[in-house]
Amino acid sequence: MKIKNIVFDFGGVLMDWNPRYFFKEYFNDDEKMEYFLENIAQSEWNEEQDRGRLLSEGTEIQVKKFPEWEKELRAYYDNWTVMLKSDIPHNVEVLRKLGKTDYQLYGLTNWSEETFPYALENYDFFQLFDGKIVVSGTEKLIKPDPKIWHVLLERYNLDAQESIFIDDNPKNIEMAQSLGFNTVHVTPETDLEKELIDLGVKFD
Template identity: 85%
Template sequence: MKIKNIIFDFGGVLMDWNPRYFFKDYFKDDEKMEYFLENIAQDEWNIEQDRGRSLSEGTDIQVKKFPEWEKEIRAFYDNWTVMLKSDIPQNVEILRKLKNTDYQLFGLTNWSEETFPYALENYDFFQIFEGKIVVSGTEKLIKPDPKIWHVLLERYNIHAEESVFIDDNSKNIEMAKTLGFMTIHVTPETNLELELAGLGVKI
């Protein structure tokens, strides 16, 4: 089957986001920082904002649960832009190269509807997608729920078996495989151009 579409996750693939970029200086104590991120402002909590819960509601819920951490919890989204450190240049370079090919390019991201506009405004490479981006917070669906892939497929009238899906999360990769996508699991060591070439993508 000929590859026609290349679908990018953003965080960990094109964008380097990590709450530690802010909280390292905030706490100046790695042990305390890790405790906070694993037990108070944990991934499971942040994911609900990516699923569509408002930042203010998510913050208030956690403050009620952990009132002694109120200052730190409120600091999370107040300083979210510091956590978005930069793009991942080697992968963005591949995206820019793909712009000049016949492949259709899409984004499928777990991202809060409230914070995603900041990335759109501050990183020009997002314009390469020409608006063909499915954001979990807008859809109120989140990977690895298969429904969010179906939103992408149906909205843009594309087929999984003609598409490569690129993500840094192994659960998302496994789900995409079951849905018929070719996949690339990105790690810090991944050479994305080589991986795409291995699937027959010509850049």
Template identity: 85%
Template sequence: MNIKNIIFDFGGVLMDWNPRYFFKDYFNDDEKMEYFLENIAQDEWNIEQDKGRPLAEGTEIQVKKFPEWEKEIRAFYDNWTIMLKSDIPQNVEVLRKLKNTDYHLFGLTNWSAETFPYALENYDFFQLFDGKIVVSGTEKLIKPDPKIWHLLLERYNIRAEESIFIDDNQKNIEMAQSLGFNTIHVLPDTDLKQKLESFGVKI
């Protein structure tokens, strides 16, 4: 197997982002918090912002739908940086080691174009990608739409079969596999170094 490229998702792989980091203290009531995140500020809503819809527009749409939750909805993006708790150190360490090898590093992330610059400015490891990052909010495409992988392949002139795609989302992993990528599904207990080495990657 001739692996040349390693492609990282960010959230859940290199970054620990979760709205509960803010809303746990905000609500001080886990049941109410889970209701809000499952029914009001749900993933499907946040994904539209990751797909390129402006944060302000997304906020107004949801406030109109759920006026009784206006304060909480507005708090979501106002406190987004608190939800971005930290990097995931053991996986970032693997990334740093890969930088000193011959493998080409890429990012492919579902992330709002408005919030991603904060991460870029505050976490130096993003510089290891040398700008080779495809952001869903910028491209108006989002995983698991196969078009976003095709865009990555064409933009950087790389081949799926020579690449390993790393993500924490099962649907994204399945789509990448169907497109010919080698994949690593990252879970909280995944040893990323070991998984990469199982593909013959030397770190």
């Protein structure tokens, strides 16, 4: 089947976000930083904000649980923009090339509704999606819940078999495959353009 649509995850594919970019200097102690990120401000907690919980609410919940870490927890979302270090240039370059083709470009991202506007305003390549972006925090659904892919498919009237889904999370790739998508699992070593060409994408 001919590929018509290319769906991008953002974090780890087009954007380099990592709380360590802020907390490394904040703690100046890698062991303490890793303890904090694994046990106090763990990814499962952050994901609830990506699912639609308010940043302020998420912070208060965690401060109540870990009052001795209050200062660090409040610093988390206050310094969120430092954690969004930059785009990932080689993948953004592929996106820009795709923007000059007839393929339809879509975004499907686990991202807080409150912080996503910052990325939209500060990185011009998001304009290539023409607003066709499904944000977990807005939908109150989060990958790998299959329902969020159904939101994308139904909202834009897409056929999964005519679409390529690109993500850095193996669980999301697995779910997308089970829904009929062609997929590219992105790692730091991935040559995204080559992977897309292998799936039949033409850049000319």
